[in-house]
Each structure stands twice: as C-alpha cells, then as structure tokens.
Amino acid sequence: MANFILQPSPRVTISDAPTAELPLYSFHLIVLVEPDPATWMHQPGSQEIWGKTIQRQNNAIEEELFPDSHPLSEIPPQTDSTWTTLALLHYDDAYNFYDQLLEMGFIHTVFHLIDYNDLDNFGYYVKGIAHENPTWRVAVIGAMLEEDIICIANLVSETGLSTTVLSRYCLTRESFINLDALYDYKSWLLSPGMEDEESS
Numbered sequence: 001m002a003n004f005i006l007q008p009s010p011r012v013t014i015s016d017a018p019t020a021e022l023p024l025y026s027f028h029l030i031v032l033v034e035p036d037p038a039t040w041m042h043q044p045g046s047q048e049i050w051g052k053t054i055q056r057q058n059n060a061i062e063e064e065l066f067p068d069s070h071p072l073s074e075i076p077p078q079t080d081s082t083w084t085t086l087a088l089l090h091y092d093d094a095y096n097f098y099d100q101l102l103e104m105g106f107i108h109t110v111f112h113l114i115d116y117n118d119l120d121n122f123g124y125y126v127k128g129i130a131h132e133n134p135t136w137r138v139a140v141i142g143a144m145l146e147e148d149i150i151c152i153a154n155l156v157s158e159t160g161l162s163t164t165v166l167s168r169y170c171l172t173r174e175s176f177i178n179l180d181a182l183y184d185y186k187s188w189l190l191s192p193g194m195e196d197e198e199s200s
Contacts, residue, residue: 005147005173011157012150013164019075022166024064024139025084029129029161032061032088032107033142033152035171037095057169058100061141065106089113089122089142089152097142123155130159137162141169144176 008014015022024030065084067075087109088098101107111122129136138161140153149170157163 006150008150009154009157012153016167027139028136029138030086031140034097035143037092126156126159130161140165143171144173145170146173
C-alpha cells in the first residue's frame with residue numbers, strides 16, 4: 001500500500017485490480033489529474049523514460065476505453081451502453097501529459113488549475129453530476145497517487161458519488177522530486193542556525 005501523504009476518505013476505494021476485472025469503461029466519469037509542474041519534477045536523467053511512461057499511459061487509456069477499435073486487445077469488450085466522460089485537471093500548456101487523448105477528442109472537459117487550492121470550478125462540476133446522476137461511478141487516475149490523487153478523490157467522494165482510485169494508472173511521488181520540499185530543505189540549510197553550525 002502507498003505511503004499516503006493525504007489520507008483517503010473512508011468513502012474512497014483504492015484498487016489495484018487489473019483491467020480485466022475493472023476496466024475504465026465501467027466508470028461513468030474518469031478524472032485525469034496531471035502532475036503539477038510547479039511542484040513535481042522527474043528525476044534528473046530520466047526524461048526519456050518519463051516520456052515513454054506517459055506515452056504508454058496514453059495508449060493504454062485509449063485502448064481500454066475503446067477495445068473494439070484495437071483488434072489485438074485483450075481487454076474484454078464493453079457489454080453495456082455506459083458512456084464514459086473524461087475530465088482533465090490541467091496546469092500548464094507547456095506540459096501536456098495527455099495531449100494524445102486531447103488531440104483525439106477523447107477528453108470532454110478540461111479544468112485549468114493554478115494549484116490545488118483552485119478547484120472551485122471542478123467542485124461545482126462534480127456536485128452538478130452528483131445532483132443529476134447520483135449513481136454514477138467515478139475513477140480518479142494520474143499523479144501523484146500518495147497526495148494529489150487522494151486530494152481529488154476525497155473531493156469527489158464528498159458529493160456522495162462512488163469514487164475509486166485505480167492505482168494501475170497513477171504515478172508515484174517516489175519517482176519524482178518534490179520541488180516544494182526541495183525549496184524548504186534549501187531554506188533550512190541556509191537558515192542562520194545552520195550557517196552558524198557549519199562555520200563552527
């Protein structure tokens with residue numbers, strides 16, 4: 001189990017179920033949470049690996065939502081008429097983590113965020129869905145599992161909607177550098193007490 005920075009609400013389900021057991025298309029709403037580029041940076045020298053990881057994630061999401069259009073897909077075909085809506089929580093146009101899904105028109109709603117305190121519009125959106133469609137099932141995926149994902153999942157679950165975090169589609173903070181923590185550490189090193197200690 002992940003070492004959560006934020007604790008998930010008891011109403012949030014954290015699932016590591018494989019695609020065959022819990023495919024994306026079984027949810028009515030999928031919330032894609034991008035990493036905040038002002039907070040998270042991939043490890044130095046891992047840019048190529050990081051790019052391939054995001055590419056695989058885009059491809060897998062597409063295949064899982066539309067298995068009928070992928071002849072070699074091992075994903076079970078959809079048997080009901082559930083229409084899945086994708087909502088993207090997006091930060092910076094210079095960092096398009098899900099640009100493939102955007103360009104193909106798979107993402108229906110985009111919420112532009114400055115930081116995680118700027119969630120009012122998304123909150124109203126989810127409350128509206130809960131009012132009109134109280135039985136909808138919601139999946140939350142993206143980054144970072146231990147913190148950002150839980151923040152969004154908790155917010156969704158407060159509306160009463162069934163909320164599941166699919167860990168197979170979540171990035172982990174262990175693979176990234178937290179820039180806020182790095183800045184705090186640097187400030188601590190440069191604090192007067194530490195400078196005096198180093199000079200003694």
